[in-house]
Amino acid sequence: MFRLTTRQRRLLPLRFFTSSPSFCSISSAAAVTDFPQNDVVSQIICHFISSPPRYSHKLLLNSLRNSNWFRKEVPDLEPSEIESIIEKISSQSAIEFFFLLQNEFGFKHSQNSRFFIAHLLAEKRRYRALFCHMRVVIEEQGSGSAPLLCELLLKSFMGWDSNHVVWDMLAFVYSRTDMVHDALVVLTNMKDLNIRPSIMTYNSLLHNLRETDRVWDFYSELEDNGLQPTDYTYSIFLDGLCRQSLVLEAINFLREINKEVAEPCVVCFNTLMSGFCRKGLIGIAKSLFCMMFKYGLTPDRYSYNILIHGLCVSGSLEEALAFAVDMEKCGLHPDQVTYNILSKGFRLLGTMNGVWMVSEKMLLTEADPGLLTYTILICGNCQTDAVGLYESLLEKGIPPTVVTFNTLINGLCKARKLAQARKWLDDMKMHNVEPTIVSYTTIMNAFCEVGKLEDTFELFEEMKKNGIEPNQVTYTVLMKGLCKRGKLEESVAILRDMLGKGISPDQTLYNALIQCFCKARDFKRAFQLHAEMVQLNIKPNVVTYNILINGLCVYGDLIVAEKLFYDLQCQNFKLPKVAFTTLIKANCAKGDVEKAMVLFHQMAETGFEISLKDYSAVINRLCKRSLLNDAMDFFRMMLVGGIAPDQQICSVIHYSLHQAGFVIAEFQVYVLMIKFGFAPG
Missing domain, CATH: 1.25.40 (Serine Threonine Protein Phosphatase 5, Tetratricopeptide repeat)
Structure with a gap:
């Protein structure tokens, strides 16, 4: 058990640890090269504290890492022996030694050691490292572990200088990992110890509780503890009120905020507007937009996008377009989000045969339509000759940009007019506009979807010839097309080419490949890909394991599926509900009701x-x-x-x-x- 406080540890002189004859008999040179054959714990301690000052922590760690003696002795070390070592060496050496054992030797540390290191990280204000460290501890312990960890902190670490930071981080990490009940247990203990949670912890819990009545209690408690709410705090609380349909309370709270703070918060207005748009209360959202000007605030791009999205969803596309044009006039250039919102709005309206009506009205009311106007209209009218709008743009002397062409190509691909889309790709160069990776990948994906794999690879080669390097999305498109044709080995070859070029695949890409091999009943290759993910530090997620379990149940061996399921449970891996239902259905179909x-x-x-x-x-x-x-x-x-x-x-x-x-x-x-x-x- 660690009895020394961090303050006491700093006051102890080095000779306190080196006065023992067993330590003094070891030379400094031996400490960094080889070790005499006596007490292992004493030797490791002496390695750190008897080395000359010129030796860095990194050098000391490397000498251990490369020592055959140390590698031989590590498997026999007990957690209590490690506690003894890290208690007696310097803070930085203790931290690095702890993680060396954990990360490179797979050593299972005691909870005492873990919290000792947590306090050292807190003392050094290494908050990011402390968060990651505590997350590993909590995820390993799982839900319901808060009472045990709180008891350990109370018994072994009371009075440490950094104790309040560790308590607060414990509550914060429980909240961030969606173990809200455990976070509340930690907060109750903190209250008994008069340890005040940080605003960061309160914000995280407010976010988790924003759809419940408890959000009121927590906001009041935050103020009672003398903490100053941040803009993010206000935003979370307002979002919670909106989610609970407390419209009047939300507006009144916004008014109170604006009275109390020196500068009203744009984020708060945006949060309320977003909440009301989700509830279909577009009129209130527009009123809040206007109210921003009353308080001397200037709406930002997010403010416009919220209203444009709300208006599109409600079918008021004409008004949404007006806001988009006004946005540009105010110097806020629409981003990809704006284009996507309007694109979806046009497609929605297109199902009602109203696209041209809006297009004509907009062109009539806009005395001098700009590039944005035409690009939006092209996007909306791609499925009903958009070419006319494009030609009108040229007649006005407005040069099209790569966004204009990519929008046109994307629309034509969705309308399955692939020959036209391919032609526009070639025509871009006539207007001194170079195609981008997006231009090529969009058409390649469309060719793959209709089974034109040869055309896809022809474009792939053309793209590379033009000096455009493929990215992760491009490779994914190619692999998807090959999998559709049943060319699984070729798709793996694409993966190897991707890795060879230093482009890191993600979980989605591996999951798609694993699913294809499962459907082909090649589970050996599916599990090889899973092992490769782990080797490349691409952590398999719930989708990965659901694909494997479902594939084994449907196409393979139910017994293997059950073994994988129970192995994951033993590792405290949080399986999704669909993994349970898949196995339940498979056992029912087999007749194993028990x-x-x-x-x-x-x-x-x-x-x-x-x-x-x-x-x-x-x-x-x-x-x-x-x-x-x-x-x-x-x-x-x-x-x-x-x-x-x-x-x-x-x-x-x-x-x-x-x-x-x-x-x-x-x-x-x-x-x-x-x-x-x-x-x-």
Whole structure:
């Protein structure tokens, strides 16, 4: 147990550690090259504290890392021995030695050692490293671990100079990892110790609780503790009020903020506008936009994008376009987000055959339409000859940009007019506009989707010939096209080429490849790709494991799928709900109802919400296999759990019981259907 406070550790002279005869017998030269064969702990301590001052921490660590003696002894070291070592060496050496053992030797440190290092990191104000360190500790311990960790801090680290920082970081990391209950446990302990949480921790918890009534209590507690809310704090609280449909309270709170602060906050207005747009209250959002000017604020690009998006969603595309043009007049050039919003709006309106109506009206009302106006209109009209708008742009003497061409190409690709899209790619150079990686990749993706793989690779070669290096998206498009054709080995070759050029793939790319090999029933290659991800430090995510589990259940071996599932559970990997439901369905289809029932209970105990859909999937499969007693068990469990059945599931059970001649059970279901107002079939 660590009894020394950090203040005491700083006051202890070096001779306190070197006065022992066992230490003094070791020369400085030996400390960095080889070690005499006596007490291992003493030797390691002496290695750090008896070395000449000119030796850096890095040199000392490297000498250990490269020592055959040390590598041989590490597996036999006990966590308590490591505690003894890091307690007696300097702070920086202790930190680096701790992570050397953990990261390179896979050493399992004690919780005492971990919190000792946490306090040293806090003392050195290495807050980012402290956050990462505490996140590893918390993710390993999992949900519900707060009481244990709090008890350890109370027993072993009271009085340390940096103790309040570690407590606060513990609460913050629990909140950031969505373990809100644990974060609240830590806060309760902090309150008892008179340790005030930071505004960072309060903000994180406010964000997690913003859709609950508790957000009020936490905001009040923040003020009671004398903390000054930040713009982010106000933004979170306002967002919470909007999500709870507390419109009047949100507006009143905004007014109070503007009275209290010297400068009103644009972010707060944006948050409220976004919240009201989500609720469909566009009128209130527009009023807030106007109110910003009253308070002397200038709307930013985000303010405009919020309103433009809200207006597009509500079908007021004409007004959205007016805001977009006004945005440019105010010196705020639309960004990619603006273009995407308007593009979606046009497509929405296009389904109602109203695109040209808006286009003509806009051209009539705009005395001198600019590049933005034409680009937006081209984007919206790509599926209904946009070429006319493009020619009108040229007649006005407005030179098109790469954005104009890329917008036109993108629209033509979505309309499956690939020959025209390819022609516009060539025509760009006629206007002294060089195609970009986006230009090529957009058309390549369209060719892949219609199965024109040869044309895709022709464009790929042309792009490289023109000096444009492919990026991750380009490679993903190629691999997707090859997978569609069943050319899996060729797609892996593309991956190798990508890695050879130093372009790092991501989880999405590997997941797509793994899924293709699973569908091809080549699970050996699928798991090889998974191992490669780990080797390249591309952490497999829930999608990766869901693909593997689902693939094994559908195309492979259920036993292997279950082994993978339980191995991940043992590693405290948080599996998604779909992993449970996939295995449950597979076991039902196989007729192993007992396993399906165990998994069903595990799914509920893990905290996933069990829905009517989950019960229906199981009951349907059991009825198909004529396992009616088991189907009725799940049906009763559903009713006891307070989930009302629907017409479909009642009809399935009623019909199955009728066919099997289960008269009494059939009558019971018949009565239940009448009770719920369903018509028995």
